[in-house]
Amino acid sequence: MEPRYDPRTVEERWQARWAERRVHAASADPSRRKFYCLEMFPYPSGRIHMGHVRNYTIGDVVARQRRMRGFNVLHPIGWDAFGLPAENAAIERGIHPAVWTRDNIEYMRGQLRRMGFSYDWSRELATCHPRYYRWEQEFFLAMLDRGLAYRRTSVVNWCARCQTVLANEQVEDGRCWRCESVVGKRELEQWFLRITAYADELLAGCDTLVGWPEKVLTMQRNWIGKSVGTDLTFPLADREGGVTVFTTRPDTVFGATFVSVAVEHPLVAVLSAGTPEEGAVAEFVRRVRAQSSTERAEGKDGIFVGSYCRNPFTGARLPIYAASFVLMGYGAGAVMAVPCHDQRDFEFARAHAVPMRVVVQPEDTPLLDPGRMEAAYVGPGRLVGSGQFDGLPSEEAKQRITAAAEAGGFGKATTQYRLRDWGVSRQRYWGAPIPVVYCDRCGVVAVCRSDLPIVLPTDVELSGTGGSPLAKLERFVRTTCPQCDGPARRETDTFDTFVESSWYFLRYTSPNDDTRPFDRDALAYWLPVDQYIGGVEHAVLHLLYARFFTMALRDLGYTGAPNSAAALSEPFVNLLTQGMIIKDGAKMSKSKGNTVEPDYLIQRYGADSARLFSIFAAPPERDLDWSDQGIEGASRFLHRLWRIVARGQRWLVDAYGAGAAAEVAGANPTATGDGAEEARALRRLTHRTIARVTEDVERRQHFNTAIAAVMELVNGYAELLQEMPPADPALRAAVAEAVARTLVLLAPFVPHIASELWEGIGGGELDAVPWPAVDERALAEDVVEMVVQVNGKVRARFSVAPDTSEDAVLSQALADERVQAQISGKPIRKTLVVPGRLVSIVV
RNA sequence: GCGAGAGUGGCGGAACUGGUAGACGCACUAGACUUAGAAUCUAGCCCGCUCGUCGGAUGGGGGUUCGAGUCCCCCCUCUCGCACCA
Numbered sequence: 001m002e003p004r005y006d007p008r009t010v011e012e013r014w015q016a017r018w019a020e021r022r023v024h025a026a027s028a029d030p031s032r033r034k035f036y037c038l039e040m041f042p043y044p045s046g047r048i049h050m051g052h053v054r055n056y057t058i059g060d061v062v063a064r065q066r067r068m069r070g071f072n073v074l075h076p077i078g079w080d081a082f083g084l085p086a087e088n089a090a091i092e093r094g095i096h097p098a099v100w101t102r103d104n105i106e107y108m109r110g111q112l113r114r115m116g117f118s119y120d121w122s123r124e125l126a127t128c129h130p131r132y133y134r135w136e137q138e139f140f141l142a143m144l145d146r147g148l149a150y151r152r153t154s155v156v157n158w159c160a161r162c163q164t165v166l167a168n169e170q171v172e173d174g175r176c177w178r179c180e181s182v183v184g185k186r187e188l189e190q191w192f193l194r195i196t197a198y199a200d201e202l203l204a205g206c207d208t209l210v211g212w213p214e215k216v217l218t219m220q221r222n223w224i225g226k227s228v229g230t231d232l233t234f235p236l237a238d239r240e241g242g243v244t245v246f247t248t249r250p251d252t253v254f255g256a257t258f259v260s261v262a263v264e265h266p267l268v269a270v271l272s273a274g275t276p277e278e279g280a281v282a283e284f285v286r287r288v289r290a291q292s293s294t295e296r297a298e299g300k301d302g303i304f305v306g307s308y309c310r311n312p313f314t315g316a317r318l319p320i321y322a323a324s325f326v327l328m329g330y331g332a333g334a335v336m337a338v339p340c341h342d343q344r345d346f347e348f349a350r351a352h353a354v355p356m357r358v359v360v361q362p363e364d365t366p367l368l369d370p371g372r373m374e375a376a377y378v379g380p381g382r383l384v385g386s387g388q389f390d391g392l393p394s395e396e397a398k399q400r401i402t403a404a405a406e407a408g409g410f411g412k413a414t415t416q417y418r419l420r421d422w423g424v425s426r427q428r429y430w431g432a433p434i435p436v437v438y439c440d441r442c443g444v445v446a447v448c449r450s451d452l453p454i455v456l457p458t459d460v461e462l463s464g465t466g467g468s469p470l471a472k473l474e475r476f477v478r479t480t481c482p483q484c485d486g487p488a489r490r491e492t493d494t495f496d497t498f499v500e501s502s503w504y505f506l507r508y509t510s511p512n513d514d515t516r517p518f519d520r521d522a523l524a525y526w527l528p529v530d531q532y533i534g535g536v537e538h539a540v541l542h543l544l545y546a547r548f549f550t551m552a553l554r555d556l557g558y559t560g561a562p563n564s565a566a567a568l569s570e571p572f573v574n575l576l577t578q579g580m581i582i583k584d585g586a587k588m589s590k591s592k593g594n595t596v597e598p599d600y601l602i603q604r605y606g607a608d609s610a611r612l613f614s615i616f617a618a619p620p621e622r623d624l625d626w627s628d629q630g631i632e633g634a635s636r637f638l639h640r641l642w643r644i645v646a647r648g649q650r651w652l653v654d655a656y657g658a659g660a661a662a663e664v665a666g667a668n669p670t671a672t673g674d675g676a677e678e679a680r681a682l683r684r685l686t687h688r689t690i691a692r693v694t695e696d697v698e699r700r701q702h703f704n705t706a707i708a709a710v711m712e713l714v715n716g717y718a719e720l721l722q723e724m725p726p727a728d729p730a731l732r733a734a735v736a737e738a739v740a741r742t743l744v745l746l747a748p749f750v751p752h753i754a755s756e757l758w759e760g761i762g763g764g765e766l767d768a769v770p771w772p773a774v775d776e777r778a779l780a781e782d783v784v785e786m787v788v789q790v791n792g793k794v795r796a797r798f799s800v801a802p803d804t805s806e807d808a809v810l811s812q813a814l815a816d817e818r819v820q821a822q823i824s825g826k827p828i829r830k831t832l833v834v835p836g837r838l839v840s841i842v843v
Numbered sequence: 844g845c846g847a848g849a850g851u852g853g854c855g856g857a858a859c860u861g862g863u864a865g866a867c868g869c870a871c872u873a874g875a876c877u878u879a880g881a882a883u884c885u886a887g888c889c890c891g892c893u894c895g896u897c898g899g900a901u902g903g904g905g906g907u908u909c910g911a912g913u914c915c916c917c918c919c920u921c922u923c924g925c926a927c928c929a
Binding site: 223300343417640704705707711793 | 910923
């Protein structure tokens with residue numbers, strides 16, 4: 001063994017060996033316990049960044065540790081390879097997206113290998129490959145058959161300069177993220193996936209995902225936004241028809257004094273026609289419709305449309321307003337306004353001098369008076385001024401009033417969701433083609449499954465303007481109708497890239513099967529994912545879409561286990577969302593110019609140091625402050641470990657390789673000899689460390705404290721290795737054991753150096769070594785330190801044998817002169833002994 | 844505004860079930876080795892003073908308890924998410 005640690009030679013050697021022997025390849029084996037460890041796959045942007053290093057190191061620690069625990073571990077990697085940056089590169093630098101993507105994947109694959117991640121490379125996939133996306137096209141056709149995919153017009157963000165649709169996240173402060181021109185709205189025919197059909201299951205599932213962070217579940221629940229309420233129809237005054245509103249507070253209907261409708265509501269034009277307000281209303285509608293959603297949110301504008309409706313319960317004439325804050329896309333696009341019991345209505349009523357009626361009185365507080373209220377009362381109470389419903393508590397009133405409306409034919413109980421169906425059409429080139437054609441005679445026609453995949457053509461011109469490049473490619477567009485054989489045009493939109501990432505974790509179980517999307521046996525064996533790890537930025541979209549796909553594919557019959565009733569509904573059992581990397585007080589990013597290049601770290605310090613730092617600096621879910629000194633410290637620890645082990649190598653080989661087990665057994669608590677006590681102390685430390693690291697890695701997932709524990713262990717025996725082997729055989733064995741356990745415990749974190757040193761001390765192949773077990777006997781304490789508190793303050797300490805009786809401990813505490821000084825003759829009011837910890841005395 | 848999380852030395856962070864606050868690491872200081880430096884090793888390193896097994900200290904204030912970083916109440920600050928969702 002070299003006296004000096006050279007990360008590069010060590011890491012290259014082990015990486016070559018892992019690749020050559022395929023030690024991390026997994027295959028389904030029903031006789032073994034499985035563990036599916038997955039990190040969110042990367043977008044091949046060109047280079048891995050520190051966020052990847054952290055994410056994938058966390059995953060690799062888990063995967064390697066579970067392997068040592070005897071699990072059959074699936075730890076795959078792949079590429080989320082479709083997306084806009086590839087197209088931008090093509091436009092800016094003239095490189096074809098396919099070439100750009102392929103080159104990036106090749107480079108990044110090398111980087112991941114140089115980090116020593118234990119992936120099963122035989123399962124690597126890239127979503128831009130037809131072998132992958134053909135199945136996605138098939139799923140879409142199946143969804144189309146079941147009505148889970150459909151087409152409708154919708155309003156989209158449109159950049160006139162770029163001639164393209166923008167996703168919401170590509171609109172920054174109302175401007176295009178690329179050309180900074182103001183983003184407009186446009187109506188387009190788009191494909192949608194009916195995720196709303198699963199709203200209830202997605203919501204209910206949140207309660208079963210006990211292995212997910214509460215924060216993520218809360219975000220998902222809010223996003224789904226289930227809201228139980230009532231649709232009520234207010235008849236129009238002076239004409240036929242009515243305006244339907246959605247409310248969660250039917251109990252307050254007697255207090256409604258006006259109705260507000262969205263400016264997009266079809267009734268606005270009808271109701272204002274022929275009234276003196278007509279011109280002003282049209283102007284108002286024009287103004288509000290031109291506003292961005294943020295502008296709308298800031299103003300709380302409204303205008304009387306010139307007509308009235310009637311409260312269906314009281315018959316009162318209520319003015320109808322068009323208001324900027326009412327959303328056409330939610331509920332009925334109209335709301336009944338109850339100023340006394342809704343804060344927004346309260347403010348609006350004050351501003352427009354609309355009357356106010358109190359219809360819910362809180363219990364045990366002074367009666368509400370509309371003229372003196374400073375804010376709406378939104379809490380529960382008993383109904384007043386509500387006719388036959390007076391006196392009812394508000395919850396019961398909701399039921400009764402809804403029932404009355406249903407009986408009267410002007411209302412019904414309904415449930416609203418904030419969740420919208422998922423628009424998956426993108427007017428983009430670098431994505432999976434949507435497999436439908438448009439026939440003049442037959443309309444929208446699905447492509448035959450036998451014609452799949454619809455391959456994305458590569459011979460395209462990418463200019464960056466003028467809409468989808470595919471639309472200009474006649475060879476692609478012109479086709480025949482699968483139904484009538486007449487001329488037809490292909491769909492030229494491609495799928496949102498979130499579609500690919502919604503099922504890749506399923507495909508990893510049989511990535512090379514070209515006859516079917518999934519091998520059902522493999523899927524049944526490996527799924528669900530036991531540990532999923534990724535950035536919290538995907539808390540809603542990706543994770544919700546992936547859950548939806550899992551449910552939909554189940555119902556389409558793709559994932560049901562053969563001969564098993566156990567259907568896969570939730571893909572990820574445990575979720576770990578890691579924090580961001582922070583440098584100089586800001587998120588590490590290219591645009592901030594505060595990045596650290598993983599390549600530089602690997603070259604300068606080695607992959608193990610980079611891994612160690614990213615694990616040690618903070619617990620995984622927290623943000624990690626980058627520190628140049630921090631990685632130095634990680635590197636220093638590994639150099640030190642190497643020196644310590646190298647120094648004792650010769651005798652460690654003898655002690656461990658020859659008959660370590662027997663000798664360690666000889667170092668049990670009953671051993672005698674000059675070094676026996678020291679040996680027992682070291683064994684206690686060794687086994688306490690094993691227990692701590694096991695707990696930290698498996699249950700708490702606080703890898704930073706696991707590393708701290710190992711460092712303490714090394715500090716605990718470093719001095720003993722300064723000189724040549726300890727004379728005492730028990731101590732010698734204990735040191736050998738401590739060193740050996742150190743290397744095994746470090747193996748998941750810094751696998752290269754751990755493997756090299758392990759081989760150096762004669763341990764053989766570290767990959768075959770199981771996770772160490774705790775020797776309970778070694779944990780037994782010779783003495784425990786007790787502290788003595790007098791009136792809550794620590795006043796003395798002393799050591800006793802762990803089995804000392806409480807009485808004996810107490811009298812020893814009382815005998816202590818410092819304790820006596822504190823008591824100073826005052827009567828003792830109370831004493832308390834916590835065995836093994838402390839004595840508390842109150843005077 | 845609503846929801847979630849966080850606030851502990853010069854810094855990153857420990858303290859898991861209420862029981863010795865500051866593990867581990869970084870930075871810093873002194874010493875050893877060295878012609879010198881780097882590296883390494885040893886020691887010190889929350890604040891204060893009358894230097895003691897002294898007093899104070901976990902954002903601020905109150906409470907429960909023999910005992911509170913940890914539990915309860917009020918307040919402040921920061922981060923993230925949602926943001927007129929009827």
